[in-house]
Amino acid sequence: MKTRTVCIIITLLVLCTAAVWCLSVMRPKSGKTAVISQNGKVLYRIDLSSEKDRTIEVTYEGRKNTIELQGGRIHMKCADCPDHICVDTGWLEDGKPIVCLPNRLVIEYENGDIDGTAR
Amino acid sequence: MDTKKLTCLGLLTCLALIIFIVELRIPDIVPIPGVKLGLANIVTVYCVYNYRSAETAMMLYSRILLGALFSGNLMALWYSIAGGTLCFIGMEILKNIIREDNMWFLSIAGAVFHNIGQIAVAVLVLKSTSVIAYLPFLMISGCIAGLFTGLCAQMVSKRLKRARKVS
Numbered sequence: 001m002k003t004r005t006v007c008i009i010i011t012l013l014v015l016c017t018a019a020v021w022c023l024s025v026m027r028p029k030s031g032k033t034a035v036i037s038q039n040g041k042v043l044y045r046i047d048l049s050s051e052k053d054r055t056i057e058v059t060y061e062g063r064k065n066t067i068e069l070q071g072g073r074i075h076m077k078c079a080d081c082p083d084h085i086c087v088d089t090g091w092l093e094d095g096k097p098i099v100c101l102p103n104r105l106v107i108e109y110e111n112g113d114i115d116g117t118a119r
Numbered sequence: 120m121d122t123k124k125l126t127c128l129g130l131l132t133c134l135a136l137i138i139f140i141v142e143l144r145i146p147d148i149v150p151i152p153g154v155k156l157g158l159a160n161i162v163t164v165y166c167v168y169n170y171r172s173a174e175t176a177m178m179l180y181s182r183i184l185l186g187a188l189f190s191g192n193l194m195a196l197w198y199s200i201a202g203g204t205l206c207f208i209g210m211e212i213l214k215n216i217i218r219e220d221n222m223w224f225l226s227i228a229g230a231v232f233h234n235i236g237q238i239a240v241a242v243l244v245l246k247s248t249s250v251i252a253y254l255p256f257l258m259i260s261g262c263i264a265g266l267f268t269g270l271c272a273q274m275v276s277k278r279l280k281r282a283r284k285v286s
Contacts, residue, residue, distance in 0.1 A: 003217060007224035015262050021255035040246025088150030097249045101152055101241060102194055108249045
């Protein structure tokens with residue numbers, strides 16, 4: 001077989017695997033317990049269905065992240081980080097966690113482990 | 120290493136740096152950390168085929184270090200180093216199997232390796248495996264961006280060879 005054909009097949013295989021993986025990650029989660037953790041430690045475990053609207057502030061090395069809870073949903077309202085990717089991620093909806101890399105903060109649904117979402 | 124080669128490598132590093140800095144001005148398209156075009160990879164892929172591995176490594180690491188200094192984003196340095204190293208090793212191994220006319224595939228493989236390295240550092244930094252959920256998204260973007268940069272490198276390589284023949 002020609003090298004080119006093999007290359008194209010491998011690329012397509014990688015793409016397909018990634019696409020299937022993406023879809024399984026993006027499946028809406030049934031669990032309604034959100035976990036906020038920083039630097040590997042769990043800070044809050046919030047039952048979104050019973051929690052009333054409020055904001056939570058988390059600091060890391062003097063930088064502040066404001067997490068907002070509203071109507072059973074959770075998102076990053078504002079953050080003192082250079083890229084604001086966590087804010088742009090929007091509401092927590094699926095297996096894709098809200099991540100603030102500079103402030104080492106992760107917001108995810110409980111059992112949001114790879115095993116829970118990828119299989 | 121002779122002076123000519125040193126000059127060429129310096130020039131390539133400079134070129135990669137300029138591309139890198141210009142790319143920083145392009146706003147993020149999707150709110151996923153780590154998704155970018157990686158245009159500076161064009162130079163790396165070109166180097167992998169046209170220079171020895173030690174020379175490519177020198178070029179790559181000076182570009183990463185200076186790029187991090189110029190952009191002022193030292194936080195991103197670790198991600199770049201991990202991704203760059205994995206990408207470099209993968210490409211150096213693969214170039215023995217894949218010839219120059221399939222350069223685009225090498226670039227795709229490099230991009231995917233780069234993403235794996237980035238996620239690995241993110242897992243270490245956050246001490247949480249949940250970021251792996253981002254890997255498939257990065258892999259898809261890596262495939263697309265890698266194909267683009269690979270084709271660019273292929274074109275550059277072809278043209279430079281022709282130019283060298285004429286001169």
